[in-house]
Amino acid sequence: MTETRRKVPGRRPAHLEMSGGKPKRQRVWEAIRKLKEFNLIDCAHKADVDMDTTKTYLQTLERAGFIEDVSGKRGGHDEKRWQLARDIGMEAPRLTKEGKPVTQGMGTTNMWRVMRLAKGDFDYLEIARSASTPEHQVKPETARSYLKALHAAGYLDMVVPPQPKPAMKGGKSPARWRLLPYNRINSKKPGPRAPMIQRLKRVFDPNWAEVVFQEEADDE
C-alpha cells in the first residue's frame, strides 16, 4: 500500500509517512545534506519524494534559514537554486509552515526519554515529574494514559499492581512499571524515538516504522 501511495503529496498519519522507514521530510533533508547545492527537481529526485512535498518543505527550510537561495531569481520555485546554509546534523528540522520549530510531541518525547533512562521501576507520577521541563510541563494524567497505551502495546511490564492504602481513605498507590528490554509483542528492542499514540488508540513505533498495537474496542 505504501508503495503506491508514496508519491502522493501531503502529510498523512505517521505510519503511512514512513515508507522505507523514513518520513518524507527526513528523506528530503538527507538529500539536501548530500547535494549541498540543488534545485527542486534534483532534490525531489534524490529524495524520491513527490514535488509538492519537496517544494513545501524547501520553502519552510528557506524561511527558517536552513537553506538559502543562490540563484538570485525571483518568482517560480522551479527556477531557483538553493544551498545548504545551516546544517544541524542527521535529523531533519521539524518546522511549521511559517518556519517555526514544532514543539508538538515534546511531552511524549520527554516521557519516553525518561523511561529509557530509568534505572528501575516507576509510576506515572514519577514519569510526569521527571519529564517536565520549564518549557514543557507533562500533566500526570497525560503520563498515565501514555503508560497505559505503552503497556497495551507491549513495551511495559507491571511490576507492582495498584494497591489500596487503608490510611488514605480508599486511595490507591499507583501501579509501578518497568520498560522491557524487548517489546512483548514483536520482540524488538525499543529505540530512541518515542512511540506515538495515534487517533483510535493506535500505537505507532517510528523506530520500526510499524503499528504495534491497535485497540479493537474500548471496554471502559
Place this chain on the structure above:
Amino acid sequence: MSRPANQTADITNVDLMHATTLRLLGRPAGSDGMAVLYGPSGFGKTQAATQAYLRHNGYFVRMSDQWTCKTFLQKILIEMDIQPEKTGAAMLDQVAQQLSASSRPLIIDEADYAADKPRLVQLIRDIHDNSYKASIILVGEEALPQKLAKWERFHSRVLDWVPAQPVSLDDARKLVPIYSEDMPVADDLLQLLVDEARGSVRRVGNNLNLIREEGLSEGWDVATLASWGNRTLYTGKAPTRRLP
C-alpha cells in the same frame, strides 16, 4: 485532587547543570568543550543531567562496566538514530560529525566506568578533538576528578569541574509542592529532613512522601516538627529504587 501547574523543581544541582550546559554551548569556537559533574550518589546528579538532556535536546548515554570502545560508539549512534558503520574509526567520524552539526550536548552518565579504562578515556577525548564545538558532559561519583587527573591530556580539556551540592533547606522547600502538594510542611520539619538526609535529594523526597501520607491520614493542616514527633524517618539504609 488539584495538581500544581508547575511540576519541576529547579533545585540547586539542576540549576548548576543547566548553567554548565549553557556555558559549554555558548563558549567561543576553539576553546575546549568538556565538563564534569561529580558528587556522592543520591545528590540528584542524574536528575540534574536528565533535565539538561531534556532542556537542551541532548544525547544521553549511561556507561556500563561491560562496554568496550566499540559498544560505546554504537550506543551513542543508536541514540543519534544513525546506522552505525562497521569500524571504530568510521563510527568515531559519524559521532563527531553529528555532534558538530547538531550542536547538541553529549551527556555521559556513570562516567566512572570510562575513567578506569585508558582506551575509553582516550576515545572520549578523540570524539571531542575530532568535532567542531562539541559539548561533552561527564557525570560521576566523587572520585571522578581524581581518576581523570591521571590522564593529563584529558584533564586539560575540561572547562568546568562542577561539584554537586548537598540538598539545602531551600531545595527542600521547592520539593514540597512536588512530593507533597496537598500537605504543607513547615520549615522546622524540613530542616530535620535536610539534616537527616546527609546531602541526598532522594532521601528528602522519600521522606516528604512519607510525611504526606502520615499527614493526610492524621488529618493535619500542616506538618510540623511538633506534629511529626518522634515518628521514624526514612534514613536511606535500604533505599527503594526511584527515578532520577
